[in-house]
Amino acid sequence: MLSDTEVAINAINTFGIESQMKKAVEELLELSMDCVRLLNGESIKPQKVAEEIADVRLVMLQLQIILSQMESKFPQLIETAYRYKVERTALVIERKMEANNNGASTATNRTVETDL
Ligand SMILES: [Mg+2]
Secondary structure, three states, rough: OOOHHHHHHHHHHHOOHHHHHHHHHHHHHHHHHHHHHHHHHOOOOOHHHHHHHHHHHHHHHHHHHHHHHHHHOOHHHHHHHHHHHHHHHHHHHHHHHHHOOOOOOOOOOOOOOOOO
């Protein structure tokens, strides 16, 4: 059985870089539209959203491979940027929690519960 990366490379080589970059845009839009529908209170089957997230994961892998061909440091650039974004988000959350503890208004949005 082929790895995810092998399938992604085969997709790029079979359909072409331009086609797969357009596919990435298309899949991102499909997931975006499902998010909008959820935010608008529309009923969407979890399986549908799961499939859109899976589509996006696969095209993001292809996009990373394509862009890595153009810039060999691209995987490292992504990882560095990702680490920065995670750390910055953690800092923003920490500041928000401190502000809430100091009497600022609390979040009114729905939240998630997880054991992570
Ligand atoms: Mg899709």
